Amino acid sequence: MEVSKLPISATQRGKLISAGYTSLSSICSASSSDISRGTQTAWDMLQEEQESLARITTSCADLDNILGGGIGCREVTEIGGVPGIGKTQLGIQLAVNVQIPVEFGGLGGKAIYIDTEGSFMVERALQIAEACVEDMLEYNRFLRNDCQVKTQPKDILENIFYFRICSYTEQSAVINYLDKFVSEHKDVKVVIIDSIAFHFRHGFVDLALRTRVLSGIALKLMNLAKKFSLAVVLLNQVTTKYTEGSFQLCLALGDSWSHCCTNRLILYWNSNERHAYIDKSPYLRSASASYSVTSRGIRNSTSRSKRIKMMI
């Protein structure tokens, strides 16, 4: 039966015809996925998620355990903490670890490091890269593998793309430019922004504008992560918030920002040790683990009374 003969209003008829449905049979055969373009079934997504099982190790076994193996690709992870807790150290460690070759369980990719505070020290990156190569050689010897360790610390430094950002305009510009950059350098597997909060905390009078700009940035980063299957790591600062009758520590940039990331990790001090706590994640359990910062980078903490605490 023709659509023009159906007992429906003229506007609805017009819409159906302009969409290309001219007969009743064509309407009946349209499936839900045809009508809503750009959707996927949960089953297809599961297949996709299982393919991208690769995670970036943090070189600390306890931390990797609570993170389900490491920092995941196709998602945005926010890491925040007080000054001096090791956020930049973790950022540099991830920029080095993403380059671990596939034969050693890594991703064999490159890293983009966007520095807004000037805290990236090249000498430290060299130290961590040297320790990483030594660890790989050790692992090789231990397992008596045949695969050669061909990477040198200088090669690792060569694969870290460094951007130094001095204002929030440059920050928005670099995030817009990342799409083109990553299409040209397809083996980039992690984007680290240290820190996302710096330029948005002073000089921004219009807070509503700030919230809009930040949500725009979060959306672009999320799209970038999904499109190129890479991990986005955002390092954040802390501030105090007045809740429940007292001031408490919380991550900067406000409540609306706290919804924008997929996972949230808070680094804090607990009786002389550094700990990491999973504050928000759609699939990771709330837990905390201890880690330490050594001259070789982020490693397991060596205290005797450590254990992973599950928090309910």
Added chain:
Amino acid sequence: MKLLDVELSEVRSALALVSEIVCPPFQTALLLMEQRAATEHLGGHLPTRLKGLDAALCGGVPFGVVTELVGPAGTGKTQFCLKLSLLAALPAHYGGLDGGVIYIDVESTFTSRRMIEMGASSFPEIFHSKGMAQEMAGRILVLQPTSLSEFTESLEKIKVSLLQNQVKLLVIDSMAALVPGSLAEFSRIPIVVTNRVRPQSHDESCLYPFQVQKMDRILKDRTRYYSHIVAVPGFHWAHAVTIRLVLEAKSGQRFMKVEKSPTSPPLAFPFTITPSGLSLLTDDGTEMVVPETCNLSSR
């Protein structure tokens, strides 16, 4: 889109092009390292002549970032600043940066007499030759702002002098207002800042919500400490600093602790104040358990 009357796709491509132009050029970390090693003094560091400290900081006070000196009154912050200004003014073959120094003296503690004494005591061969003392002292420009607005004005003037006067070090003693970190990066010189501390408050403002349940245990330890993590003027400033050196005095002994540094574990060096400035009693720092470094005891 409505105002410009152009297609969405044109707007998108315009945005992409503008972003590409505005975005600063990228460098690989390797290139960064090689460039700095080739063009800058000691790969971008001002040696402090305190061997243990220089080893911990990979060469000395780094260029292009803010280094903060924190401590209660009378521990030696101004002495350290005076010595650093001297070191930056020295000619290159004596290990200095051979350049000008801008010293912003907020608390009026700058004494040229003490600085000349330090110079004569540490580098007698330079300072006793004619005219050298005058030239060295002449390279140090001292600004004494008396109000916040004057301070911000002088910051603007500094940007001009940096290019005119070949300034190689900026010292701010002590922090009264926030210094944008971009000043450090744009000029690639070391910036040293001193700061004050305030007594640590044992309340929830240093805890996250998920830690609050364990408050009672923490409150039992009521020893009186200073904390610089919540020092003047707060967290926001603390994040902008790259290296933090904490000075404290405990039962007659003075200690300099490298509390926040991307390249060194937390180390404490005992030091004394001598006619030639500061000198370390030992070059091997004792590794501290952080956050012991965060708790400063008053004399």
